[in-house]
Amino acid sequence: MRALFSFFVCLLWMPAAFAQKTAFDPQKLAVRWEVIENNYQQKTQTLSAFTLTNTGKTPLPATGWGLYFNFVRTIKPGSANGPLQVDHLNGDFFRLVPKPEMAPLRPGASIRVEFVSDAWVLNVTDAPGGLYWVRDSQPEKGIPLPNYTVVPSTEPKQTTRFPGDKPGFVGPQAVYAQNKALTDIPENQLPKILPSPTAYRETGSAFTLTGDVSIMTDAAFQREAGYLANELAAVLGKKTSVTTQKAPGQIQLQMAAMAPGAYQLRVNADGVVISAASGEGICYGIQSLKMLLPPMAWTKPQSSLPVPGVEVTDAPRFGWRAMMLDVARNFQPKTQVLKLLDLMALYKLNILHFHLNDDEGWRVEIPSLPELTAVGSKRGHTLDNKAFLQPSYGSGPDVQSPTGSGFYSKADFIEILKYAAERHISVVPEIETPGHARAAVKAMDARYARFMAENKPAEAGQYLLRDLQDVSVYRSVQSWNDNVMNVALPSVYRFLETVTDDLLAMYREAGAPIQTIHFGGDEVPAGVWEKSPACQALMKTDPAVKNVDDLWYYYFRKVNELVRKQGLYLYGWEEVGMRKTRLDGKAHMIPNPDFAGDGVQVDVWNNVLGWGAEDLAYKLANAGYKVVLSPVTNYYFDMAYQKSFDEPGYYWGGFTDVDKGYYFIPYDYFKSAREDRLGNPLDRSVFNGKERLTDYGKENIIGIQGLLWSETVLGPQRMEYMMLPKLIGLAERAWASDPAWATGTDEAANQRLYAQAWNTFVNQLGKRELPRLGSYAGGFAYRIPTVGAVVEDGAVRANVQLPGFTIRYTTDGSQPNANSAVYAAPVTTKGTIKLRAFSAQGLGGRTVVIRH
Structure with a gap:
């Protein structure tokens, strides 16, 4: 019996012994993640789960490994069940590791770990990302896990955020209802220029454009003439000549007395004349001329092109028509920035707000401080952040990740500046401070360590951004605990001066204009600086700094002094213009009188309907601040188009479809607001007691800005999908005057006028703008709308938001x-019908399914 027992023990032992000699291959680990329940335990939290399945031939070890991932929700400590635990490392970075009770996972077996996170989880971009495996025996090596599945949410408990969350996922029936009132307008009856000109008339006297045409220019417009020649070469296949001599059949660029940015465009059988007082106006006239060309002209070079006869008089409404691009969270290559500048120029946007640093990356070379890019521009597997930064937003373990790592060299940045200047676009660099500065803080830590190792303590501390003795405890909105500069340190201001000097040197070398540097100022968390010896010392020596709150005003006073010495003005997020005080014993925010009327410019993003700050932009403008309207509800292009599991993007500020940017009324956005951030019809009582814009305040609204934060933007295609066609609505509101539906007092009439204008606009998008953008500047991966569909009268009826798509x-x-049957009439076939919209280039949107 003893021998027989020993024999069976040996049989049981042998596979385990063999497994110890054959290492588990982590790429054989299949991982699934799914939402179990939103509003878990009737709280603002979510229960979700990982399921790990061993698809290999050896057991998954019980110890000695960790599974790392990024997740934009805060996982509640200790909430994980089963044999695995979840550790929060920093920011959105987590680790799944075995508990002591973990047993080896045999081939074919699965384990499941459920955990609770804050807030809600609705769509695919909420899911954990960037999963990779690390062995304890090789702690420096991260192995990506490619076999990862996100399970779509379909059940009400998965898709409902809380009781009473009425708008469900947007299905084809809801889309059909939204589009039902739209009518088809023939392409030849549509206005041909967007944003809408001040005055536009078609004359019927067309001009034929060929490669033999010459460009006659006044001497002042030589640069614009060269730009036009290059633009025409893209459609004609040859570069046209530029001359100063008039001749029949030319394109003429001529000087005329007009307002800044204004232009006139006249096209008839004898040629084209663009008149303006400056190169800026000429450039805008060139964009309008390009829009007159057939939309498909950019698909291949043409021997000749018809240009319809028009008379156009035009000028911009706002002088600040901006697009903010965040390249810090996820990087975009230089070629993509140049492509964005081409897009902006076409739609007459004139400011690129370039968000160049944040907690997750520093993206521009500063020659005087090489660590900023040597350390701060790279992300990969690390637990000490000394050589590079940890993964964020799913960038994974590879330091060569094209979205997690990257920066613009000095030469790259100068090229971007020159390219922008040629198109009359100003580039405003943003250096985010004092919060959202982790990449800079860690980079200067690396510099400190290098000089300390060389026994050079003075040099080491020269640009240090944190108080080494600070034991303050804080947690930022994005869950960082080490991302804020210490504003009491003189080294912080040396750092800012050096960065400013190097940036200005690049602008000078590029010959590019610069009037301001954006110095951030948003989301500094509570608790910061409270236990900093450097801050305590400053409070004892500076009578203006009585408490921690005063450090904020101390900081921006010093930054204001710094930029003024350089001939610049101060620009930042809305918090720069706010001051803490108390009202009835409670904390209360008011416009800060320190900077009011001092030329300080702020981006105001927080108009979230129902949060209480709906009137903040108007308050600051009325108080004397120069305000760029940057409202999350209308112009945060990283917000998802609609509530759908497959629709990427955030939604904390609302869902932002194409209409949100189009119907925004800059001077009275209370009037145009239609739904709350959850997608419900708006309870207009949220505006009760809110401050409206005064005539004085109107003078301080200097423009409008679209913003693309990049947490969910993994690569150029996603960038283009999130921006387009939303950006065109932004351009329309920033350039064109208020339409009739925005200014009338008869609400019923306003609604009729809006419906007519919206119908024209979506026809323009579907039949002219997006077909052009399919090939323009190499082609843009814009969002193709999902099809609307219903079963009605015994047939499937379908429509699309943008007429012109097939x-x-x-x-x-x-x-x-692209070869499937074209929907031309209701479909009577029974069964499962799948529908999809296609562009002129044959690219398709998402498929929708309807059962008949």
């Missing part, structure tokens, strides 16, 4: 493609 369908269960 709807194709299948009845056999297959995915529609």
Whole structure:
């Protein structure tokens, strides 16, 4: 019996012994993640789960490994069940590790770990990302886990955020209802220029454009003439000549007395004349001329092109028409920035607000401080952040990740500046401070360590951004505990001066204009600086700094002095213009009188409907601040288009479809607001007692800005999807005067006028603008709308938000493609109908399914 027992023990032992000699291959680990329940335990939290399945031939070890991932929700400590625990490392970085009770996971077996996180989880971009494996025996090596599945949410408990969350996921029926009132307008009857000109008339006297045309220019417009020649070469296949001599059949660029940015464009059978007082106006006239060309002209060079006869008189409404691009969270290559500048120029946007640093990356070379890019521009697997930064937003373990790592060299940045200046676009660099500064803080820590190792303590501390003795405890909105500069340190201001000097030197070398540097100022968390010896010392020596709150005003007073010495003005987020005080014993924020009327400019983003700050932009403008309207509800392009699991983007500020930017009324956005951040019809009582914009305040609204934060923007295609076609609505509101539907007092009439204008606009997008953008500047991966569909009167009826897109369908269960049947009439076939919209270039949107 003893021998027989020993034999069976040996049989049990042998596979385990063999497994010890054969290391587990982590790429054989299949991982699934799913939402179990939103509003878990009737709280603002979510229960979700990982399921790990061993698809390999050896057991998953019980110890000696960790699974690392990024997740934009805060996981509640100790909430994980089962044999695995979740550790929060910093920011959105987590680790899944075995508990003592973990047993080896045999081949084919699975384990599941459930955990609770704050807030809600609705769509695919909420899911954990960037999963990778690290062995304890090789702590420096991260191995990506490619076999990862995010399970779509379909059940009400997964898709409902809280009781009473009425708008469900947007299905084809809801889309159909939204589009039902739209009518088709023939392409030849549509206005041909967007944003809408001040005055536009078609004359019927067309001009034929060929490669033999010459460009006659006044001497002042030589640069613009060269730009036009290059633009025409893209559609004609040859570069036209530039001359100062008039001749029949030319494109003439001529000087005329007009307001800044204004232009006139006249096209008839004899040629084209663009008149303006400056190169800026000429450039805008060139963009309008390009828009007159057939939308498909950019697909391949043409021997000749018809240009319809028009008379156009035009000028911009706002002088500040901006697009903010965040390249810190996820990087975009230089070629993509140049492509964005081409897009902005076409739609007459004139400011690129370039968000160049944040907690997750520093993206521009500062020659005097090489660590900023040597350390701060790279992300990869690390637990000490000394050589580079930890993964964020799913960038993974590889330091060569194209979205997690990257920066613009000095030469790159100068090229961007020159390219922008040629298109009359100003680039405003943003150096985010004093919060959202972790990349800079860690980079200067690396510099400190290098000089200390060389026994050079003076040099080491020269640009240090944190108080080494500070034991303050804080947690930022993005869950960082080490991302704020210490504003009491003189080294912080040396750092800012050095960065400013190097940036200005690059602008000078590029010959590019610069009037301001954006110095951030948002989301500094509570608790910061409270236990800093340096801050305590400053409070004892500076009578203006009585408490921690006063450090904020101390900091921006010094930054204001710094930029003024350089001939610049101060620019920042809305918090720069705010001051803490108390009202009825409670904390209360008011416009800060220190900077009011001092030319300080602020981006105001917080108009979230129902949060209480709906009138903040108007308060600051009325108080004397120069305000750029940057409202999350209308112009945060990182917000998802609609509530759908497959629709990427955030939604904390609302869902932002194309209409949100179009119907925004700059001087009275209370009037145009239609739904709250949850997608419900708006309870207009949120505006009760809110401050409206005065005539004085109107003078301080200097413009409008679209913003693309990049937490969910992994690569150029996603960038273009999130921006387009939303950006065109932004351009329309920033350039064109208020339309009739925005200014009338008869609400019923306003609604009729809006419906007509919206119908024209979506026809322009579907039949002219997006077909052009399919090929323009190499082609843009804009969002193709999902099809609306219902079963009605015994048939499937379909429509699309942007007339001009082709709807194709299948009845056999297959995915529609560019060769599938075209929807031309209601479909009477029974069964499962799949529908999909296609562009002029044959690219398709997402498939929708409807059962008949």
